[in-house]
Amino acid sequence: MAQDYSARHLQVLEGLEAVRKRPGMYVGSTDSRGLMHCLWEIIDNSVDEALGTFGDRIEVILLPDGSVEVRDNGRGIPIDVEPRTGLTGVEVVFTKLHAGGKFGGGSYTASGGLHGVGASVVNALSSRLDVEVDRGGKTHLMSFRRGEPGVFTDKGEPSPDAPFEPFEKTSVLRTKGRLKRGVSGTRIRYWSDPQIFLKSAQFSYDELVSRARQTAFLVPGLTMVIRDERGEEPSEETFSYDGGITEFVDFLAADPPVTDTWRLQGSGTFTETVPVLDSKGHMSPKEVERECEVDVAVRWGTGYETTTRSFVNIIATPKGGTHVAGFEQSVLKVFKKQLESNSRRLKVGNDKVEKDDILAGLTAVVTVRLAEPQFEGQTKEVLGTSAVRAIVSRVMEKELTGILTSTKRDQKAQASQLLEKVVAEMKSRISARMHKETQRRKNALESSTLPAKLADCRSTDHDKTELFIVEGDSALGTAKLARTSDYQALLPIRGKILNVQKASVSDMLNNAECGAIIQVIGAGSGRTFDVDMARYGKVIIMTDADVDGAHIRTLLLTLFFRYMRPLVAAGRVFAAMPPLHRIEVSASGRRPKEMIYTYSEQEMRKKVAALTKQGRTIKQPMQRYKGLGEMDADQLAETTMDPRYRTLRRVTLDDAAGAELVFDLLMGSDVAPRKDFIISRSDELDRDRIDA
Structure with missing residues (x-):
């Protein structure tokens, strides 16, 4: 067997073939989660335009035929020819992996897209994708079938099943109509490929609405419109917030406030060695100075739950990363220092505060913006850029210390209340731990410590x-x-x-x-x-x-x-x-006497009607239980307590x-x-x- 294994058994997947062969590597899975990830890739490209202040409106439309359309009023995908490939910018973006404007070319200072595979992966996993670009006074069009550019011959509404002619020698970026001066934007509509995704995979409107609301909070001035046309009655929601992450924290926080929502902002620089593409197309290492902008909103409430949302260039990082580690490290350091300084007034004693004591009741949104952040994988759930931790920690330490030591009346009062809350959480934790250490399952001899009515x-x-x-x-x-x-x-x-x-x-x-x-x-x-x-x-x-x-x-x-x-x-x-009622049915012929229990007025009426139709006699008046005390022990056991007969919710x-x-x-x-x-x-x- 070993001798039969040779180089001819090896396969080399080129271009988008690799994406279709192993879709899970690029979008995580082929169920609804992967379907939504594809949509995020397209939406995030539009959001990057808004993040760079090139657009202020994004529309996402879920259409009845299973397709989805994303529209924006950004600059539009480049339509000129890329010199190394000889293809238009539109075709490069949608057919070449690791191609795009986010590799340090100066098009974006900070962006959610990083790897240059988002649009091309979505194209590869779609049975049809249509793109329209408004740019240079004209609308430019191109269509793709499973990643291959060509022309669909539609008869009526566009469909992935329409006849398709692929381009053979050269691709053509078609144009239609003229536009007013200054009008620009991109419209992308695609149909996910049923050969790739499971039949059960569906776009989630609720998840889409939640993500759109979140994005509108993170990019002040951006309007996000979500429309679902799949049902009998189309639904639409619009989100736009000028307050940014301050409004986001107020939206997330459910408990009464102990402090106002504090905005902590700053920035720092760091250097890293990155491979840069020179004019000849060769990669060479170069020392690059990066700037990291830190923007954090925090608010403490009376509750004990902790809600932290973190983002890098508006991309959510649900599993945290170096920015969250820096945030938590600085918060712990600042509060420990403040408790030491005020230990006599707060009666801290020798007790040691822990992170959970400080984070109790905290609602926080942690955002950082930087060029080319390092993520763990295409799904971007964890930030890996190590220098960010120190920058976030420094900014947080400076800004939070300034608030907690402020001499302004409002901030001073809130800081005092907050420190008292942290001390109370610490003492409550210590007291609960001592109680738990002594609390054990009580046996018959020890039951006197439990309430007498038990x-x-x-x-x-x-x-x-x-x-x-x-x-x-x-x-x-x-x-x-x-x-x-x-x-x-x-x-x-x-x-x-x-x-x-x-x-x-x-x-x-x-x-x-x-x-x-x-x-x-x-x-x-x-x-x-x-x-x-x-x-x-x-x-x-x-x-x-x-x-x-x-x-x-x-x-x-x-x-x-x-x-x-x-x-x-x-x-x-x-x-x-x-039960709510007991129906006593008299014996008739060979049928014995029956006791029937019903649990609602509607059920009782249906049961009585059915018994009457059968000619059964019901003893009047029927018993309606006003409370459990009206039932005798046998009835209560049979209907509510005996595991053999009862129903529990x-x-x-x-x-x-x-x-x-x-x-x-x-x-x-x-x-x-x-x-x-x-x-x-x-x-x-x-x-x-x-x-x-």
């Missing part, structure tokens, strides 16, 4: 145990008789607990019901919550099947979402589904960001948006569902 279970197998949080003492009495005491524990709560969305941490901990729930679950709260320490495998919220029960369930879910979120993320929080975090906004809208301290929400949705209310 009816605990006997099993110590965490995976099998269940904690039912029940509404009121009347329901507790029935539930005690209905439960399986080996593995089902009961904790009653009295009425509606504290709304923790708009209460402070101290108020929450001082609330008897909230404190009892946290103590019984035994895994801590907030940032120190440890899901592995939870005493029960399932936490089940069991409230009445009415409006008050739904409200209590919402308040409890708010507590879990804000202070025990890992428990929800692990899928260990459930809502019980007690698992509470999940599929869309944590959306859930955060909904919780803040419905349960937060800001009343006006909630009032607007109720008024705007009043027409959708089904009055028959009101339990009154």
